[in-house]
């Protein structure tokens with residue numbers, strides 16, 4: 001809603017001259033050219049977008065900037081999900097572009113998705129000419145007003161000369177501190193007008209924005225004291241570990257302290273799943289022993305996580321016996337949900353690296369044995385260990401996919417049961433290998449986000465794991481895959497239901513399956529209609545061949561896994577319940593005997 | 604810590620269009636009820652100052668402060684609830700005043716140190732400066748005469764002593 005920075009002089013104060021800044025002679029260009037030129041200077045190689053009247057001048061100039069590849073999407077929501085997926089996979093800022101009015105409003109869900117998960121993204125929207133602002137002109141919408149609460153910051157630009165400084169600021173704000181989406185709305189006349197710029201790489205300075213922070217020595221000392229005295233400590237590793245590339249610092253911290261690690265959904269991969277200290281995921285569908293261990297712990301070291309309600313269950317009874325150390329970049333997260341004893345505000349990697357040389361090497365054999373004991377009969381209940389009786393179970397599909405890809409694929413999930421099964425059964429040993437919408441839980445995210453990831457990581461094997469419901473929300477992007485020769489592997493976990501909602505209906509609404517049975521098109525034919533490869537799998541023994549065929553295929557391959565319709569995700573902490581009040585998977589039943597009549601009475 | 608009290612938060616803002624909208628949007632989202640909000644320019648070009656008064660616990664005020672600070676256009680934020688301050692509200696009160704009642708009203712005005720800023724045959728307007736308590740004392744006394752209109756500026760606050768929140772805001776910038 002504001003243009004770039006007239007406050008204070010834009011030139012750095014004396015004595016703070018940016019030494020690395022390179023100045024090039026000024027040039028005069030149209031606003032449209034300035035947009036692309038700025039993106040190119042920011043290192044942008046791919047943008048995802050959809051044209052329309054108010055952004056046409058900018059599209060018209062695109063061919064002059066051949067270093068930038070434009071991907072034409074089928075819906076603007078997907079453009080922003082692609083930018084998001086690009087950012088999650090690479091850590092770089094993703095860029096989406098759309099026209100005014102409906103183009104801009106179509107971005108909203110995807111911007112909110114990025115906001116909730118702190119994803120660096122810049123969305124550029126065309127806007128009606130500045131003279132028409134506020135007049136309800138054709139396709140005029142107040143997109144800066146609409147996106148105010150779902151962006152980290154946003155701008156309305158009405159003059160060509162403000163384009164470069166505003167876009168530079170936008171990229172800086174998006175990627176610095178706690179990252180987030182930034183929207184820049186640019187009027188058509190600003191795109192068409194000319195402006196003279198002097199390019200500069202001088203660092204962006206914003207008077208009211210100082211994202212770099214670090215804890216005080218005193219606070220670090222307090223944390224060290226708590227660590228020293230803890231008998232039952234636990235590390236809670238969140239998305240911040242991934243975002244700040246803190247994995248090796250965390251490994252070192254764990255090596256010194258012998259503290260087991262539990263991960264949030266977005267933290268998966270931030271600490272290697274196969275590490276002996278890794279316990280698995282916490283929260284609503286976390287491992288039973290992890291949630292139990294949290295409740296028994298006497299110290300929680302939360303790193304880059306925000307105590308989301310899906311993680312804490314009933315906050316009143318959350319880890320009541322534990323002191324808490326919160327390592328977190330965003331001061332607004334401190335004491336928001338859970339009161340902490342020591343807050344270390346700053347970058348997770350920097351803080352862990354600061355702590356590491358000072359932590360006394362400790363060992364917690366009794367506590368780790370206790371956690372092993374908490375695992376109890378979990379392995380017996382685990383569907384992974386259960387026979388399939390000729391059925392196809394989603395956890396088996398995901399478990400087998402993990403084995404067949406040696407845990408090395410980049411997985412992009414949608415939202416629902418399959419998402420939780422992925423989190424449980426695909427063991428991630430590397431960061432940025434699981435892209436999933438955590439905070440907003442946006443169905444339809446997977447396919448477009450995977451397309452974005454494809455451009456961020458050209459060489460990697462990518463698998464989309466998506467529900468039959470969510471896939472139909474953004475299935476039109478198959479056409480984008482075909483047009484742009486994008487190679488993805490898509491596993492549709494097809495249970496004929498909006499499964500996660502059905503599961504809640506089963507457990508909390510007396511099995512009234514209202515509006516959750518969902519019909520799908522023939523997904524194999526749908527793939528074929530796009531000149532892509534479609535396969536179908538109905539039993540476990542077919543999984544390996546289908547995965548091999550998908551990997552061998554040069555085009556995007558969709559595998560329709562027809563899984564059991566009414567399986568549920570276990571364990572489960574019902575919403576609002578205490579973290580250790582879990583619904584467990586029922587113990588295995590004896591195999592069905594064939595001698596029994598199929599429609600036996602009394603069943 | 605969960606006690607509700609009158610929280611006073613002061614922020615220095617960039618003087619730009621839309622900034623107030625960002626601040627109020629943040630408060631609306633959490634459904635805080637604002638008692639008063641005052642925004643105006645300062646002696647420093649490009650900086651405006653906001654004084655926000657609302658009911659809330661210290662925890663809530665802490666969260667508001669932290670979230671305000673996250674706004675790119677907010678230069679600095681301070682919670683002045685528990686500091687030594689000078690705090691003022693200015694009110695204009697228009698009250699019905701006939702020849703018969705005028706002198707009684709003027710007597711009241713005297714006691715409450717209110718100034719008469721407009722005087723007519725049917726009504727007079729008082730200007731009252733001071734704390735909310737003073738106003739709360741005066742208003743019921745004027746009620747019987749017929750209150751016609753009242754307007755308030757909202758609270759403005761300054762810390763006692765030589766500290767300057769504006770120069771505190773600017774110092775880190777200059778040091779960069």
Ligand SMILES: Cc1ncc(C[n+]2csc(CCOP(=O)(O)OP(=O)(O)O)c2C)c(N)n1
Pocket residue numbers: 414415416417418419441442443444466467468469470471493495497498499500501
């Ligand atoms: C856009 C959107 N709408 C609704 C929901 C609510 N919701 C959460 S999970 C779910 C069911 C998802 O069904 P499906 O994609 O088939 O996946 P499954 O749970 O069956 O694996 C729904 C409707 C949501 N998360 N996102």
Ligand SMILES: [Mg+2]
Pocket residue numbers: 467468469493494495496497498499
């Ligand atoms: Mg489904």
